[in-house]
Amino acid sequence: MLGNAVYENAVYEESGNEMSLRRRIDGLVFVVLAVFYALVSLGLEEGISRGVVSSKTFPLAIAALLFFLGLLLAIQNQGSDHSKIWPSKAVWGKIFVFIFLMVFYALVLDYLGFLLATTLICTYVGVSLRGTLVKSLLASCLICLFVQVLFVFALEINLPLGSIIDGLLN
């Protein structure tokens, strides 16, 4: 089954060197983010006069602090970080597929409609988490139908029906 693969060799314990390297990467990511944030802040307009604090003062102060802490994180040599458990490559693969499907879901929501799009992604999640295809599909259909009815009739909020169902209805 698709889901069972997720749980085989799902995690491994990192060595001290790997943890240290990852902490350095974390730190450098924040240094780069701080520089980017500062550059965008410098390009901001002044706007209406605000006295001693302009629209860019506060963001620049935040960027400076983030830069400093990012550097500190990168150069710090701290022993324990509790981040020993890290998903294996196989699990990362499944996570990327899941994230890709969620992005795809957002992009096609208006076209496929809430009912169809959500049923499909929920079925994928259910199967990935060790549910059988039939059970997951059935449960997803029921959940989505319940939510659609709840939102449309009880809360009076319209969820997109989608071009396909719209076309069928018309």
Add this chain to the structure above:
Amino acid sequence: MEELTLLWQGFSIAFEFNNIVIVVISCVIGTTIGMLPGIGPINAIAILFPITFSLGLPASSVMILFAGIYYGSQYGNSISSILLNVPGTSSAAVTAIDGHQLAKKGQAGKALSISAVASFIGGIISIFWLVIFATWLSKLAIQFGPAEYFVLMIFAFTAISSLSGEGHLIKGIISALLGIMLGTVGTDFQSGVERFTFGTLHLVDGVSFIVVVIGFYGIGEVIEIFSQVVSNVTKTNKIGKILFSLKEFKESFFSIIRSNVSGFFVGVLPGAGATIASFIAYNVEKRLVDKKDEFGKGDLRAVAAPESANNSASIGAFIPLLILGVPGSETTAVMLGSLLSFGVTPGPLFLNTSADIFWSFAASMFLGNLVLLVLNLPLVGLFTKILLIPKWLLIPIIVTLSFVGVYSISGSYFDILLTIVFGVLGFMMRRTNFPIAPLILGLILGNLIETNLHRALSYSQGSFAIFFSTGITWFFWALTAFSLVLPFLLKKFKIKF
């Protein structure tokens, strides 16, 4: 006396039929959520938040609903801790030590009932503390100007960063900075300048609080669970005799009372919260009453003390939230964001401007704790069945409610994409041990910090001396310094939480 009259008026609102129904529903949701490992009250509040908007509930009812989920989850936590040795959140980890030992001896019923009664007593007494201290503190808080607020918020950031970062202060502060950065996206109301919108209209009004919360706590949690090796729960211990004896209750009574006092005041401190409260209560009781070295082997007092403390702390956490407008924990941070979305601004004037909300909220907690006691004693067997809900069924429900919640507010696919981005970020932060609570605090308080900084410097004509000009500012600078040193002290004395 005036407080009692106001509390009485609060009861008249809390006992309206709608609010009674909300209290019962919130207690059931809270207990259920509290039992499920990995999913806490914050996830439930994040997911339910858009629905409360759609239902058109008044702010007082939303407050009652979210508070019920919050303290209800403390009750629920104990069930999975005792029966399965799987604490729903870290605050119930201490309960699991002796609670699960009792369960293994076939005395789970006793452990569950003493935990329910201890939570009830702790909760009820804490409501009185809340009423007394909220009134007193609100009189003090009126003296706060922009400089005092600025320093208070700096303290809240350092406190929550230092205590929620699993001993890693830098990561906690970085997380808070990320939240502040997210808060700067959109139109700056002081200058009218659009900041960090990158030309897209979707970001002109800023990043929606709901999108951030559902992203980090809804979708982030889903990806986290998706990535974990899940061992299905198929076996639970026998519950055994439901009630403890009168002698056992007498033995536990003073542990409950002592833990209530320490738990409440620890809960008031920003960043401390229920986890530290329960650890402190356990350690204090171990030193005071454990003469035969029974703690750790299945002692009812070791279950009663942390349960009283963590429920008291969860009520104590409402003091900084409501009276100072500064949340002390991630759940109260989300509640603050929700209240602001409903046009209710917690702070020193909250008791004057929103007296009905405060007093009905306090009164509803009496009712809520009673409902929880009634639910937890006879229905505990039924609740344990919820532990058997498989992940393949539970997670799709969370996914659906998360996406539909975001879509119902904005009707925009862009916000769903943003939710996914925040979900991925939330997952990465969990994996790399960056605490999420400071980020949420940063998002909510970032704008307030900037506004107060601006105001204070305008009053002082640019002089930073204003931030050291009063006793209150010095008091909070001292607390800030202490909170920065605290992680190193905890490490030195080998205290983990």
